[in-house]
Amino acid sequence: MADDARYPRPLVDADNRAMLEAWREGRLVLQRCAECGRVASYPRPLCPHCWSERLGFEAASGRGRIVAWSLVHRPNHESFFAEAPIVLAEIALPEGTNVIARVVAEPESVRSGRPVEIVSEPERYPLPTFRLAGEGEG
């Protein structure tokens, strides 16, 4: 088991502050544009669809589906070495955007198209993390 305190932490800035603060409470939030109504991820200062600055955050369902995934055998930070291989996936969210996130799962269980759900353990994972839906606790 890795020493969680040594995980690298994301840098907080004006664009991602609301997302990271929600994640500290185990909640996934996404930006929605008040101009065009579309959702985007990752957090940014301008809507990627219409360039509006009128972006606000709203709660996401915390569910999604794996689009594509990769196995990270050699993480770029030593605090993750003991956990390799790590599943890193593109996940389509029902809110209408995709995120890149870790999926806590045995690699042989992971398939494109499988449903996933958020793991509300912000003290363990510095960024929103998913697991295969219907597996593990909860």
Ligand SMILES: [Zn+2]
């Ligand atoms: Zn927009």
